[in-house]
Amino acid sequence: MSDEQPRDRGVGTLADPQLRDYKVMGGLDTFANRSFWPNFFSKLVARLQWDPRAIDLTPDAREWQRHPDERPRSLRTLLVGFRVGDDLVSEHIAPFADAARQGTLMSQESLMAWVFFLQRRDEQRHAVLFDRIAADVLGLLGATPAERRAAARAEAPPVLLELFEERLPAMAAEIAAGRKGLSEGVSLYHMLLEGVVFDAGQHTLLEDLADGALPGVYEGVRRVELDERWHIGFGLRCLIETQPSRELLEEMLERAEEAADVWGDAVPAAMREECAQKVVHRLHVAGLLKAPAAA
Numbered sequence: 001m002s003d004e005q006p007r008d009r010g011v012g013t014l015a016d017p018q019l020r021d022y023k024v025m026g027g028l029d030t031f032a033n034r035s036f037w038p039n040f041f042s043k044l045v046a047r048l049q050w051d052p053r054a055i056d057l058t059p060d061a062r063e064w065q066r067h068p069d070e071r072p073r074s075l076r077t078l079l080v081g082f083r084v085g086d087d088l089v090s091e092h093i094a095p096f097a098d099a100a101r102q103g104t105l106m107s108q109e110s111l112m113a114w115v116f117f118l119q120r121r122d123e124q125r126h127a128v129l130f131d132r133i134a135a136d137v138l139g140l141l142g143a144t145p146a147e148r149r150a151a152a153r154a155e156a157p158p159v160l161l162e163l164f165e166e167r168l169p170a171m172a173a174e175i176a177a178g179r180k181g182l183s184e185g186v187s188l189y190h191m192l193l194e195g196v197v198f199d200a201g202q203h204t205l206l207e208d209l210a211d212g213a214l215p216g217v218y219e220g221v222r223r224v225e226l227d228e229r230w231h232i233g234f235g236l237r238c239l240i241e242t243q244p245s246r247e248l249l250e251e252m253l254e255r256a257e258e259a260a261d262v263w264g265d266a267v268p269a270a271m272r273e274e275c276a277q278k279v280v281h282r283l284h285v286a287g288l289l290k291a292p293a294a295a
Contacts, residue, residue: 038111190235
């Protein structure tokens with residue numbers, strides 16, 4: 001049986017487009033080495049570095065001003081949602097590093113905490129990008145990032161605001177106080193917020209922007225999506241090491257569909273369903289679920 005389990009996990013990894021790249025780069029089938037995973041993610045991050053201020057949004061701004069009504073309303077909804085969401089995830093990930101440092105993990109705890117720091121740096125970079133898009137392309141009112149975030153908030157879906165402004169800060173506070181652990185935080189942050197909400201929004205944006213009319217926005221979102229791939233993979237690794245309870249896994253699965261519906265009609269129904277089902281698949285790939293849930 002021990003010979004079959006790695007082989008099954010490898011097959012599942014290659015079947016998941018979110019995880020396949022890490023398998024190809026040298027990843028998800030090796031679990032024995034205590035220091036392998038933090039080093040793996042650190043090297044991956046080093047290859048994915050980019051500057052959100054270097055992306056040229058000038059043609060995007062011209063196109064948006066020239067034909068403001070020709071882009072679907074859903075595109076604006078997604079962009080203002082990311083303007084709010086990425087700000088908040090960058091603010092509330094800090095306690096996760098302390099939880100990793102204080103835990104008992106298969107990987108070296110201090111190095112896992114370092115990877116959380118690297119993820120926070122990514123999130124801060126994403127927040128800068130979406131603030132630039134809000135200011136230079138969408139033309140949101142506000143002379144400062146805080147003012148533009150307030151303007152974006154007025155247009156963002158209410159359910160998204162509840163998730164990112166209430167549920168995420170509450171979880172971060174519980175982790176900081178020691179009342180919740182890494183499993184609970186990662187289940188919400190990596191598996192639902194990034195693995196479903198952001199995943200659905202990013203893929204919808206990339207499909208909407210494939211016509212090349214907004215090349216800078218497309219390039220920025222493409223880079224963000226690449227970063228989020230490793231974030232989700234890292235979150236899954238954290239769950240493998242913390243071994244969440246069956247109750248927490250079931251709660252995560254129950255909330256996946258709810259998370260997929262956060263964007264409302266801005267994300268097509270088929271995309272919402274696909275992204276919700278990815279949670280099931282990832283947990284199965286990681287060996288946390290015995291078998292995928294029935295369709």
